Amino acid sequence: MTNEGQSLQGCGFVTPALLWTIAFFVVPFLVMGAMSLATLEGRTLIWGVSLSNYAEIAEKAYIWRAFLVSLEITLTVTVVSVLLAYPLAWIIAFRVPAEWQRLALLLAVLPFWTSYVVRSYAWLLVLAREGMINQAMLGIGLISEPITLANTRFATVTGFVHFFVMLLTLTIYANLIQLSPNYRRAAMDLGASAFQTFRYVILPLTLPGVVTGAFLTFVLCIGDYVTPQILGGNSELTVPQVIMVQLGRRADFPLASALAIALMAIVTLAYIFSARWLRLDRL
Amino acid sequence: MTRLSALFLTTSALSVSASAVLAEGELNALVWCDHTDPALIEPFEAEHNVKVNLREYEGTGAALALLEQSRPGDWDVLVIDGIDVFRAVEANMLAPLDTSALPMDDFFPEVVMEENNTIDGVTYAVTEKFGYNTISYNSEKVDEADMQSLATVWSEKYSGRISIYDYYLPVMGLAAIAGNVATAEIGSGDLPAIGETLSTLRSRSASVAGVVAAQTALATGEVDIVVGGGEWLTAVLAEEQPELTWTIPEEGAVRWAQSIGVVEGSENPDLAMEFIKYIISAEGQARLATSSCFWGMPANAKAGDVLTDMQKDVLRWDSQPDYLALTQLYPAPDADLDIEMQDLWLETLQQ
Numbered sequence: 001m002t003n004e005g006q007s008l009q010g011c012g013f014v015t016p017a018l019l020w021t022i023a024f025f026v027v028p029f030l031v032m033g034a035m036s037l038a039t040l041e042g043r044t045l046i047w048g049v050s051l052s053n054y055a056e057i058a059e060k061a062y063i064w065r066a067f068l069v070s071l072e073i074t075l076t077v078t079v080v081s082v083l084l085a086y087p088l089a090w091i092i093a094f095r096v097p098a099e100w101q102r103l104a105l106l107l108a109v110l111p112f113w114t115s116y117v118v119r120s121y122a123w124l125l126v127l128a129r130e131g132m133i134n135q136a137m138l139g140i141g142l143i144s145e146p147i148t149l150a151n152t153r154f155a156t157v158t159g160f161v162h163f164f165v166m167l168l169t170l171t172i173y174a175n176l177i178q179l180s181p182n183y184r185r186a187a188m189d190l191g192a193s194a195f196q197t198f199r200y201v202i203l204p205l206t207l208p209g210v211v212t213g214a215f216l217t218f219v220l221c222i223g224d225y226v227t228p229q230i231l232g233g234n235s236e237l238t239v240p241q242v243i244m245v246q247l248g249r250r251a252d253f254p255l256a257s258a259l260a261i262a263l264m265a266i267v268t269l270a271y272i273f274s275a276r277w278l279r280l281d282r283l
Numbered sequence: 284m285t286r287l288s289a290l291f292l293t294t295s296a297l298s299v300s301a302s303a304v305l306a307e308g309e310l311n312a313l314v315w316c317d318h319t320d321p322a323l324i325e326p327f328e329a330e331h332n333v334k335v336n337l338r339e340y341e342g343t344g345a346a347l348a349l350l351e352q353s354r355p356g357d358w359d360v361l362v363i364d365g366i367d368v369f370r371a372v373e374a375n376m377l378a379p380l381d382t383s384a385l386p387m388d389d390f391f392p393e394v395v396m397e398e399n400n401t402i403d404g405v406t407y408a409v410t411e412k413f414g415y416n417t418i419s420y421n422s423e424k425v426d427e428a429d430m431q432s433l434a435t436v437w438s439e440k441y442s443g444r445i446s447i448y449d450y451y452l453p454v455m456g457l458a459a460i461a462g463n464v465a466t467a468e469i470g471s472g473d474l475p476a477i478g479e480t481l482s483t484l485r486s487r488s489a490s491v492a493g494v495v496a497a498q499t500a501l502a503t504g505e506v507d508i509v510v511g512g513g514e515w516l517t518a519v520l521a522e523e524q525p526e527l528t529w530t531i532p533e534e535g536a537v538r539w540a541q542s543i544g545v546v547e548g549s550e551n552p553d554l555a556m557e558f559i560k561y562i563i564s565a566e567g568q569a570r571l572a573t574s575s576c577f578w579g580m581p582a583n584a585k586a587g588d589v590l591t592d593m594q595k596d597v598l599r600w601d602s603q604p605d606y607l608a609l610t611q612l613y614p615a616p617d618a619d620l621d622i623e624m625q626d627l628w629l630e631t632l633q634q
Contacts, residue, residue: 042618043370060626062633121499130504148443150505151490233490234449234632245629249452250621251344 036257045253053258063242063259070238071266073153074222077160078214084161085168086210092169093176105173109166116163120230123159124150127231151233159227164220168213175209176202215274219267239263308333310554312360313346315339315541317412317574318562326570327561333554343367350376355548359555361408365399365540366452366615368408377407378547384556385409385563389585393607400542408544411562412571414579415610416453417536419501419512419529430508433461433534441508442487446500448511449493451628455481456537456614457511466537466611471620474627481631484510491632494577501527511537514598518578521597531609538610540582565589572598 036053039046057063092104111119126132129146137143149155183205187197225240234241239259246256308331312318316339324335340346343364350358351374363371371377387395390410400408420430424444429435437445447454456466458480464473489506490496494516500506502520509516513536517527543562545555561567568581569589580598581590587600599606616624 043373062626062629065633121495124496124499125503128500128503128505148489151492151500229493230496233446233492233496235490237629237632242629245625247344247348248342249344250618250625251342251348253348 032257032260035253036261038254040250040252040254043250053255054262056255057258057262062237063239066237066239066242067262067266069236070222070240070263073156073160073228073238074218076157077164077221078217080157080161081164081168081217082210082214085165085213086172088165089169089172089176093173105170108169111162112166117226117230119162120159120227123155123162123231127155127158150231152235153232155231155233156228159231160221160224163227164217167220168210168217171213171216172206172209175206179205211274215270218270222267223263308554309336310334310359310551310558311336311338311357312362312558313338313340313349313358313546314360314362316576317571317579318362320570320574320576323567323570323574326566327558330561331554331557335558343370347371347374347376350374350546356550358546359549359551360543360558361546362411362541362543363408364613365396365408365410365413365542366613368399368542368544369402371544372402372407376547377544378549378552379405380407380409380544380559381556382406382409385560386583386585389565389583391580391582391584391603391607394540394580394582396540396542396612399540400544408542409559409563410540410582411543411568412579412582413538413540414515415513415529415531415536415538415606416448416450416457416511416613417513417529417531417610419497419509419516419527421501421504421507421526422528423526424504424507427530430530431532433457433532436508436532437484437487437510439487443489444507445484445488446497446506446509447484447488447491448497448509448516449491450511451625452613452616453537453539454484454511455624455628456611458484459614460535460537460611463534466614469614469616469620469624471623474623478627478631481627482634485631485634515577515579518573518597519575531606535609535611537614538607538612539579540612541579569594 034047037049037051039048039050039052088108092101092108096104114122127149128134129148129150131150133149134143134146138146179202183201184197187201192200223240225238225244228238229241229244232238239262243256243259246252246259310333312335314337318324319337319339324337327333328335338349340349346361346363347370350361350371361371361377368377387409394410394413396410397406400406400410418430418433418436420427425441429438429440455469455477458477459466459469459473461480462473462476464477469477485491488510490500492500492509497509497512498516498520501509501512501517502524513529517529520527543559545552545559549555562571563583565583565585566589568583568586572579572581572586572590573594578598580600580603587595590598590600595601614624
């Protein structure tokens with residue numbers, strides 16, 4: 001095949017994905033950007049170029065607080081999920097016999113098979129004052145009366161971590177399994193302890209997979225509406241919740257769009273911060 | 284989330300639009316969840332040999348956005364919060380309704396609500412269901428005498444045992460009533476006092492919850508009181524947990540009402556009208572009142588001939604004259620006041 005033929009074939013393969021991205025990402029993004037510069041006067045949408053929605057974001061304390069809450073929850077979820085998922089992925093990759101690894105992975109992602117909303121409501125029941133956890137702690141005498149777990153940030157973080165540990169386990173496992181055992185053997189032969197082998201050999205080599213999973217966790221968590229809405233009990237508001245309030249009754253699409261753009265700016269910063277280690281091909 | 288919402292709205296409109304074009308004898312209705320009960324819809328479909336396509340929505344803003352993004356003729360029927368009928372009319376989304384063919388004389392007079400449904404002498408919608416945003420509670424866990432006054436409902440005594448219904452208009456209406464401000468009279472000057480009441484209520488509540496979460500919280504004992512609840516929250520649980528009940532305190536409560544009308548430009552206006560006739564007939568009203576999603580009082584009093592005694596007991600049928608006299612309609616703020624009220628609500632939630 002000539003170079004020109006190969007080039008045409010390449011274009012043929014790329015075009016569907018390119019058109020898809022343009023239609024369902026670039027165009028909606030441009031519309032959203034334009035919408036964020038429009039204004040709502042009374043109940044009439046006025047197209048134009050105004051920064052009033054961004055000014056409103058800067059002025060209103062509850063919106064700032066929502067950004068802070070979103071960031072705190074997202075960072076907590078990301079760190080806790082990584083700390084739980086790494087050992088789990090390690091055990092599956094290096095401790096579970098090869099013939100059982102597929103089953104172990106299947107079990108690890110089993111909760112994915114249930115509806116996200118149903119899973120969140122299930123957590124609400126588990127964390128309730130008369131739920132399983134409180135009853136268990138009362139039963140063993142750890143507490144004398146039920147404690148409030150549901151409708152708190154703890155509940156939101158728990159629901160998120162349950163979901164994202166599965167995701168991170170997969171990304172980290174995919175990274176670990178690609179490592180040749182010779183790296184560990186070589187480190188041990190050179191006198192490194194188990195911890196030193198992990199710290200100076202395994203961890204740096206698996207960092208791209210960890211960062212990739214953490215970045216996906218960050219992106220999905222900071223934009224999620226369902227979990228904080230169901231499990232958080234509105235004890236504090238995240239940015240997606242504030243966006244939904246703007247849309248629900250008043251249909252304030254301009255302010256909602258500006259909030260979404262601001263959220264996207266945070267995700268972009270997270271990307272820039274993690275770009276050094278980000279390896280999406282490790283997924 | 285905004286992109287997702289917009290995409291969702293657009294694809295919803297496109298998909299229903301496509302089905303409307305392909306299928307004759309179909310009716311497309313934008314509704315609240317109580318209309319999705321097959322027990323309500325299937326008899327109409329069977330009688331008229333049509334398919335009713337139902338799309339649930341939450342919040343008038345979402346419904347109006349969806350209608351704006353649709354082509355004329357995509358939608359036939361709209362169920363809407365009674366206080367927002369004027370918004371749909373302003374946006375030219377509701378067609379005039381010929382009420383001469385409807386049993387308006389059978390309605391409870393207080394819920395005909397021409398002030399909501401009729402604009403400049405033209406009727407665009409009729410009330411189909413109403414109820415109360417008031418106090419739901421577990422009668423085995425609270426002193427029922429305390430539930431008869433808003434002051435004692437959210438007193439220190441019940442701190443941490445309260446959930447607040449997650450919709451700012453009725454809850455702020457209740458806060459206004461607690462401060463002797465009529466819901467129809469709420470203005471910017473009243474908001475600081477309403478905000479103080481909300482702050483007190485918020486500080487003593489365990490959660491601010493939507494319909495399902497509030498029901499779950501009450502049913503599982505997570506909380507014992509739902510401020511803003513009512514028959515719509517506890518009626519579906521009455522059979523299994525009769526201790527979950529509701530009352531209207533002596534200060535009064537907020538009354539909600541939903542209206543139904545034909546969408547401007549409907550390609551099936553006659554069928555849409557037949558649907559409205561069915562919904563407000565005695566049989567349709569009884570089914571709508573006891574929908575599996577949520578119960579509420581039918582606007583047509585003749586539904587009482589169809590409902591069972593047990594159902595009427597749960598709806599407090601015989602107490603309606605007192606309740607109607609004691610309650611006030613939802614606050615219906617103009618656009619500017621609406622923004623102020625919503626900001627106050629969000630500030631309170633973030634405290």
